Amino acid sequence: MKRILKTILVGSGVMLLNGCGGVPEEKAASEAEEKAFAVEEVLEMVSKENDVTRTLYTKAIVGKGKKQGMKFDEDWRKDDVEAGPLPALFLRGVATSIRKSPVPLGLYLGSDFPVNAANKFEGKQAELFNQIKEDQKPQFFYDEDQKLHTAMFADLASAGACVTCHNDHPQTAKSDWKLGDVMGATTWQYPKDSLTYKETVAVLNSYAKGTVDIYMEYLDEIENFKDSEKPEIGDKWPAEGNYLPTAEVFLDSVKKLSSYETMKHLVAIK
Ligand code: HEC
Numbered sequence: 088m089k090r091i092l093k094t095i096l097v098g099s100g101v102m103l104l105n106g107c108g109g110v111p112e113e114k115a116a117s118e119a120e121e122k123a124f125a126v127e128e129v130l131e132m133v134s135k136e137n138d139v140t141r142t143l144y145t146k147a148i149v150g151k152g153k154k155q156g157m158k159f160d161e162d163w164r165k166d167d168v169e170a171g172p173l174p175a176l177f178l179r180g181v182a183t184s185i186r187k188s189p190v191p192l193g194l195y196l197g198s199d200f201p202v203n204a205a206n207k208f209e210g211k212q213a214e215l216f217n218q219i220k221e222d223q224k225p226q227f228f229y230d231e232d233q234k235l236h237t238a239m240f241a242d243l244a245s246a247g248a249c250v251t252c253h254n255d256h257p258q259t260a261k262s263d264w265k266l267g268d269v270m271g272a273t274t275w276q277y278p279k280d281s282l283t284y285k286e287t288v289a290v291l292n293s294y295a296k297g298t299v300d301i302y303m304e305y306l307d308e309i310e311n312f313k314d315s316e317k318p319e320i321g322d323k324w325p326a327e328g329n330y331l332p333t334a335e336v337f338l339d340s341v342k343k344l345s346s347y348e349t350m351k352h353l354v355a356i357k
Pocket of ligand 1: 159206244
């Protein structure tokens with residue numbers, strides 16, 4: 088929230104300076120309003136949303152759900168597999184939904200020692216990922232080939248389930264992951280170097296819609312379970328028993344845990 092306030096303040100600072108420099112004040116003001124956020128800031132915001140969503144899904148749904156006997160599988164979409172999506176596939180579901188939306192936001196989860204060889208970083212991203220592993224700081228660059236502004240953020244082994252599942256996976260490229268390790272990075276891409284408030288909200292909304300879409304697909308899958316016991320879907324979580332939250336309850340928790348609402352309010356005040 089502090090960051091966002093700062094942005095607005097810096098934004099108005101620019102307006103004042105432009106005013107002194109002889110640029111017609113109105114024009115300068117509308118320009119500052121037009122382009123409210125640098126692409127780096129927006130990708131950082133959406134990546135924070137993703138951190139919260141991803142941790143909530145991994146811990147509260149997959150981690151606790153497994154204790155209730157719920158299953159999660161990489162082949163969860165197959166008809167004969169009665170299971171939910173693994174965290175990485177949940178993320179891919181979000182990415183697919185965003186890709187189908189009109190928002191030109193790209194999302195990809197990669198690693199240097201992936202379970203799925205298709206997720207191995209290459210080229211510039213592989214280079215920057217080495218840096219991320221050292222200091223866990225985000226990396227930003229302009230991808231000349233794709234003509235896309237690109238941001239990479241560390242994906243940490245934030246739950247015991249990340250470590251055990253990857254270490255034990257038959258296709259794993261590394262079997263000594265530890266809690267807290269940088270297991271990979273999320274790569275985000277956007278074609279423009281700055282975004283208006285409207286475009287920023289559209290990015291955040293398309294991410295949120297992506298989580299709802301994939302979560303609903305999971306609930307639809309459950310609906311079609313034939314042999315497995317179906318959890319009750321409502322306002323309770325797997326920590327309390329054989330329950331799953333509705334998509335609305337899930338998204339609500341994400342919003343409470345992140346600064347999403349705060350940002351929306353600030354945008355609304357503007
Ligand atoms: C129950 C098993 C399981 C759990 C739990 C799990 N993963 Fe994965 N993860 C996988 C599988 C399988 C893939 C490959 C999916 C695919 O086909 O792209 C994967 C993919 C990934 C990738 C992309 C690179 C790769 O290995 O293919 C990263 C990074 C990753 N997971 C990190 C994590 C983190 C961090 C957590 C915890 C927050 C986590 N995973 C939890 C099984 C798991």
